[in-house]
Amino acid sequence: MSGHDDTHDTDCDIVLSEVYLYLDLECSEDRRTLIQKHLDDCDGCLREYGIEHEVKALVSRCCGDEKAPRELRDRLRVKLDQLEVQVETREFLP
Template sequence: MSDEDKTPDCGTVLSEVYLYLDLECSETRRELIRRHLDDCTHCLHEYGIEHEVKALVARCCGSETAPRELRERLRLKLNDLVIDVESREYLS
């Protein structure tokens, strides 16, 4: 694991938040992301939003799970949205 992998930046953490929430990453990676979320108020705020959306979907859908292809398409769309919003904020 490289030094970059040991200390993930905000962009990496936010791009992996669904993997973290869905327990789809290694324990080592989960711990690194958790520590970053504990220390970074920006990411913690973003994570809180993501966590709330996930909780709402879970309440509405019960024990149903989305197909893997749908989850991946949504992840890509959300990543595009985050990049677009960040670009607009940078240009302002």
């Protein structure tokens, strides 16, 4: 599952690192299509994605009504913006 082999156009590590962006609909349609194609073709990543999806659903059910304090949300937005800039400078997917 880890790494890149000839059976996949996209590296498994890259797909799994972007699974949350995919789940949260926070990536471009092109990226979503590439990730979905990889998940459709790769049993190992699909299993991992299933686990990620279940964890996200569980957290949502258990903590869905709670809101983070405003200061925490603001700090997270700043960190995510910084991370987004770093990710955009790398060439992850073809």
